[in-house]
Amino acid sequence: MLKAINALLAILAGVGGGFALYLILNWLVERLPGRWEDRIKPYIFIGPAIVFVTIFLVYPALRTAYLSFFDDDGEEFVGLANYVELLAESSFLNALFNNLLWLIVVPAGVVVAGLIVAVLADQLSTRGENTVKSFIFLPMAISFVGASTIWRFVYAFEPEGRAQIGLLNAVWTFFGGDPVAWIQSDSFRLNSFLLMVIMIWLQTGFAMVLLSAAIKNVPTETVEAARIDGASEVQTFFQVVVPQIWSTVITVFVTVLILTLKIFDIIYVMTGGRFNTDVIGNRFITELINFGRDGRASAIVVMLLIAVIPVMIYQVRQFRQMEATR
Amino acid sequence: MTTTTPPLAPETEPEPPAKPSGGKPRRGVSTIIVRIALLVMVLVWTIPTIGLLVTSGREPEVVSNSGWWSVLSSPLDFTQWTAQNYEEVFTARGMGNAFLNSLVVTIPATVIPILVAAFAAYAFTFMKFPGRDVFFIVLVGLLVVPLQVAFIPLLQIFGEIGIVGTFPAVWLAHAAFGMPLAVYLLRNYMEGLPGEVIESAKVDGASHFVTFWRLIIPMSTPALAAYAIFQFLWVWNDLLVALIFLGPGDNEVVTVNLSTLVGTLGSDWHLLTAAAFITMIVPMIVFLSLQRYFVRGLTAGSVKG
Numbered sequence: 001m002l003k004a005i006n007a008l009l010a011i012l013a014g015v016g017g018g019f020a021l022y023l024i025l026n027w028l029v030e031r032l033p034g035r036w037e038d039r040i041k042p043y044i045f046i047g048p049a050i051v052f053v054t055i056f057l058v059y060p061a062l063r064t065a066y067l068s069f070f071d072d073d074g075e076e077f078v079g080l081a082n083y084v085e086l087l088a089e090s091s092f093l094n095a096l097f098n099n100l101l102w103l104i105v106v107p108a109g110v111v112v113a114g115l116i117v118a119v120l121a122d123q124l125s126t127r128g129e130n131t132v133k134s135f136i137f138l139p140m141a142i143s144f145v146g147a148s149t150i151w152r153f154v155y156a157f158e159p160e161g162r163a164q165i166g167l168l169n170a171v172w173t174f175f176g177g178d179p180v181a182w183i184q185s186d187s188f189r190l191n192s193f194l195l196m197v198i199m200i201w202l203q204t205g206f207a208m209v210l211l212s213a214a215i216k217n218v219p220t221e222t223v224e225a226a227r228i229d230g231a232s233e234v235q236t237f238f239q240v241v242v243p244q245i246w247s248t249v250i251t252v253f254v255t256v257l258i259l260t261l262k263i264f265d266i267i268y269v270m271t272g273g274r275f276n277t278d279v280i281g282n283r284f285i286t287e288l289i290n291f292g293r294d295g296r297a298s299a300i301v302v303m304l305l306i307a308v309i310p311v312m313i314y315q316v317r318q319f320r321q322m323e324a325t326r
Numbered sequence: 327m328t329t330t331t332p333p334l335a336p337e338t339e340p341e342p343p344a345k346p347s348g349g350k351p352r353r354g355v356s357t358i359i360v361r362i363a364l365l366v367m368v369l370v371w372t373i374p375t376i377g378l379l380v381t382s383g384r385e386p387e388v389v390s391n392s393g394w395w396s397v398l399s400s401p402l403d404f405t406q407w408t409a410q411n412y413e414e415v416f417t418a419r420g421m422g423n424a425f426l427n428s429l430v431v432t433i434p435a436t437v438i439p440i441l442v443a444a445f446a447a448y449a450f451t452f453m454k455f456p457g458r459d460v461f462f463i464v465l466v467g468l469l470v471v472p473l474q475v476a477f478i479p480l481l482q483i484f485g486e487i488g489i490v491g492t493f494p495a496v497w498l499a500h501a502a503f504g505m506p507l508a509v510y511l512l513r514n515y516m517e518g519l520p521g522e523v524i525e526s527a528k529v530d531g532a533s534h535f536v537t538f539w540r541l542i543i544p545m546s547t548p549a550l551a552a553y554a555i556f557q558f559l560w561v562w563n564d565l566l567v568a569l570i571f572l573g574p575g576d577n578e579v580v581t582v583n584l585s586t587l588v589g590t591l592g593s594d595w596h597l598l599t600a601a602a603f604i605t606m607i608v609p610m611i612v613f614l615s616l617q618r619y620f621v622r623g624l625t626a627g628s629v630k631g
Contacts, residue, residue, distance in 0.1 A: 007430040014434030045449035048442045056502030060476035120360045135368045141613035143563030145581045149602035150374045262472045265565045301474045319466045
């Protein structure tokens, strides 16, 4: 009970503090003589946002890049040693390789699954379509940790002779297989792929919503015209519909790509990086929390950042184009 | 929240949840195949969660000796059902405490960035000042920066002012990490509001503060709601930031608690399933009740070529 009261007070303090800040700032500016008020006010309005982003994002990013050239206590300059050391470790290279697999499989898997649902559900009645879509969409509300628990249970393993309570092993043994400890089977990276399933399962709803909206925006005349010209359904889809929704496909792909690049929670919960499933997001946490090796952890983040830079440039260019057409 | 988000722009009409019926192509044989394919997908997307829910309400010994699907044969045998698992997880395993903490973390971490971003978005849209475009381009670039870049220096800063492991640390971190997206979405939305309204307010002598508060905020409700849902889900479902800045212990949130339980309870599935379900209830309710805004936020803008 005391805890609950404290919680309420904490919430009020956090939210109220924010409001108070603006009221005070605004009050101060309105005291200023007219012209100064107009000059200063924009900065009062954007100021707090800029301060937030600068202190908690921009400055730390620069500082992290700086720290990546220092030893783990941040005292001695070591040049590129952290990078060289990491890139020479087979366990780190393994994590990089897994990340690459994730980047290849997950965004593509999400787009394909989302497209399938969007296209097929479009054939149903409106009610049927909305029902199907809400089922696929619902996992979007579930956290990576929650979803990992859900799927850990699906992949659960009991030794032979005991009842299999994991759904996958139950199906597998029903068709005559021997029970498999799925999460530990790293031949052909099977376990990594099973973890990717979780991510695809979570993100398909997102892809479906965007792609479905895009498909409905495709002018019916173009589809009708293709059909009249004798194109099959498949031809119509790939040659008429897909080109018209391509920009949405790219949007979905890039969004999921960035998310996948940073993937951490699923691996942390399911394996902790063991059984050959480690990825850089998880390796970063291991270095930072378990080993307290700030220099190496910083170097890992900088590598992530470098990987994101092309997307950043793309994003800014897209934005400029969009602004130009406004 | 499990996604980053594409741009939101007000010019595109949001996809309505219900479309005018009729006019859909229907082709005989293929509809059956379509229906079967969709059924299979719906099953794959729902059964794992149903299994979790069913298991969380079963007696421990039945859970470990039979698959959850065996309840299908005798769902009315009430000896197999129990609320015991929830009780144990909630009290003995700290999930009740974590649940409160999650609320304490999530509500300010949602409200603060909205407030701050709304002011900034207003200035970016309706005020002219030197440096405006540069600031905004930087924000756009920051949309995709991985949060991890900020952790190590932030831990040092928070350590120096002594707030590591406390709620203000996560509020500030989440507010900052959510800021670029919030400003971006809201500004794109405000850009589409009718300019005449603002002009006439100015002519009537309304100050920026009044215009913002009385006109722009009410008119921006859809965008504010969409962002609020994103940020709420994202913060509630976040593990990474909570793990770094709050960690396990008295202030831990539900995701951290659950991830610890997965590590320690291993295969006590009756408890793990109940714990997982507790972490999912709030986002599910928020999501289901506000889905309309959420979908609108996702579809608007990104649809146009």
